[in-house]
Each structure stands twice: as structure tokens, then as C-alpha cells.
Amino acid sequence: MKHRDLWKELCSYKNLEFAYTKARKHKTQKPYVIQFESNLKNNLSLLRIELLLHAYRPKPLQTFILHDPKTRKICKSDFRDRVIHHALCNIIEPIFEHNFIFDSYANRKRKGTLKAIQRFEYFYHKVSRNRHQKVFVLKADIRHYFDEVDHSILFQIIKQKVKDPKILWIIQHILGNYTTKAGKGMPLGNLTSQFFANIYLNELDQFVKQELKVKCYIRYVDDFVVMDNSLKKLEEWKKLIGSFLQEHLHLDLHPDKSKIIPAQRGIDFLGLKFFPRHKIMRKRNI
Numbered sequence: 001m002k003h004r005d006l007w008k009e010l011c012s013y014k015n016l017e018f019a020y021t022k023a024r025k026h027k028t029q030k031p032y033v034i035q036f037e038s039n040l041k042n043n044l045s046l047l048r049i050e051l052l053l054h055a056y057r058p059k060p061l062q063t064f065i066l067h068d069p070k071t072r073k074i075c076k077s078d079f080r081d082r083v084i085h086h087a088l089c090n091i092i093e094p095i096f097e098h099n100f101i102f103d104s105y106a107n108r109k110r111k112g113t114l115k116a117i118q119r120f121e122y123f124y125h126k127v128s129r130n131r132h133q134k135v136f137v138l139k140a141d142i143r144h145y146f147d148e149v150d151h152s153i154l155f156q157i158i159k160q161k162v163k164d165p166k167i168l169w170i171i172q173h174i175l176g177n178y179t180t181k182a183g184k185g186m187p188l189g190n191l192t193s194q195f196f197a198n199i200y201l202n203e204l205d206q207f208v209k210q211e212l213k214v215k216c217y218i219r220y221v222d223d224f225v226v227m228d229n230s231l232k233k234l235e236e237w238k239k240l241i242g243s244f245l246q247e248h249l250h251l252d253l254h255p256d257k258s259k260i261i262p263a264q265r266g267i268d269f270l271g272l273k274f275f276p277r278h279k280i281m282r283k284r285n286i
Helices: 006-011 013-023 031-038 040-052 079-097 113-127 151-159 165-176 191-211 231-249
Strands: 062-067 071-076 136-141 217-220 223-228 259-262 267-269 272-274 279-281
Touching: 006 013, 006 040, 006 079, 006 165, 013 040, 013 079, 031 040, 031 079, 040 079, 079 165, 079 191, 113 217, 113 223, 113 267, 113 272, 136 231, 136 267, 151 165, 151 191, 191 217, 191 231, 223 231, 223 267, 231 259
Parallel strands: none
Antiparallel strands: 062 071, 136 223, 136 259, 217 223, 267 272, 272 279
16 A cells, blocks of 8 residues: 655645635635635645745634533634644544544534434434333533643544654644643634544543443534443443543543433433434523
């Protein structure tokens, strides 16, 4: 198999141009896109030169508060940096994608919220044997996930798949552009944050599927559900998952949002409340 020069691929004008088209999607009328586009060839060429000379540095993030309905701090990268994020993901995403489990649904092609909802219903019918058996659901959430991602752990995970030191250099600069505390945190709103979030929690996915042998597990970013007929089994799995997160990823399950619930009481997941025979949208999501 021919060896790939990832850095050469990332810095190619063709890749940067493709990254620009992805970064501008649904934003073509934004002033910053129009301004970048007005001198497109020079702007992309300048980015390419900065990369090749190792002179590229991301600009400071713009921060604003979003209520959707939960209050979130969103950090927006400069448009030229978003082009770089897409250029990077274009190159490294295929390296990691084939190692992700089937039932990870956030920020992936041909996945998404609707597919996760359909999978939830499929698993419920399977575990309940078409509503003939009692079902329990571990509904879990990771506390302050994006603020708690440990850069050194994430970097070690990435290094297992990406060996090119120049690619690792740019990843370090992107990660270093935002920290909540020493060596931790990723900004909500960045493409790279969404992608790195999947890389980081793929470690959990692999533990749940390979070590615990859980069949009915769905993850969407830092929300995940596990279904089974046995309450005792779910209690044991919850304990083991909590220990794994703390020991290997320096994360904690949210103490209030991580519970084992009988399915007939209704399960909140991805903006809906699922009951055995119907589902409703939560009022705050309407």
C-alpha cells in the first residue's frame, strides 16, 4: 500500500479550496464569507504558505452565550481558522471513522438525531420482545464534557493513528487555542471539537462494546443510553462505566442526569420523551 503524505494532502490548494466550500455552507451571505471570497485565491494561498512555513497561528476565539433552550457558551473561530479545521478533518476523519462503532450518532455522515431516535425504538422493541418484557434504561450524561476533555489524553489517542509530526503540530495549535483550565477543554462550536469529541469518547464506546459486551447502546456526543431487561446488570454496568471514565478519560458521569429508569416511566433522549407506545417532544424543546 502506498504511503500517504498527510501533510502534503492537508496543505494542497485543492484540499484548502474544498475546505473553504464546506466552511461557507449555509453562510454565503455572511459579511466575513463575502470578504474572504472577494480575494479567495490569495487568501487560500496565504493560508497554504503559513502552513508550509509552520507560521500558522489561530486567531483568538469570539465568545457568545446561546440559549437553545439550555444556556451554552459558544466560541466562534475566525473564518480562516474554520477553513483550516475543515482541511484537517478532510484528511484525518477517514483514518478514525472506520474505527468508530455503528451506534455513535453525532457529527457523522449518514448518522444524526433521526437515525439515533430510530435506533432507540428498534432497540426498545428488540429488548422488550415487542412489549412483552420489562425494559430498564441507563440514561447517562457526562458532567461538563467539553470543559473536561484532557488534552494530553486526547493527544495520545490521536497519536495512535496519526504519526505525522506536522499534522500533530497543527492539532496542538488548535487545541491550545482554548482551555478552561490547565490542559483541558474544547470550545463548543468548532468542527474540530465535534470531531475530537467522538475520538475521545470512542474509547468509552469500545469499552462498552468490547469489554462489557453491551448489545443495546447508543451514544450522541456525551449523552448515551444502555437498554436491558436486567436492572442488576445495568447497575453493574453503570458502576464499571463510571470507573472507566474516571480512570482512563478523567471524566465523571453527571450525578443527577445518570439514572436507571423503567422504560414505562418515559425516557428523555435527544429532545424527545420515549414511552413504550408513543413519544412526545419535551416542552422546552418545542
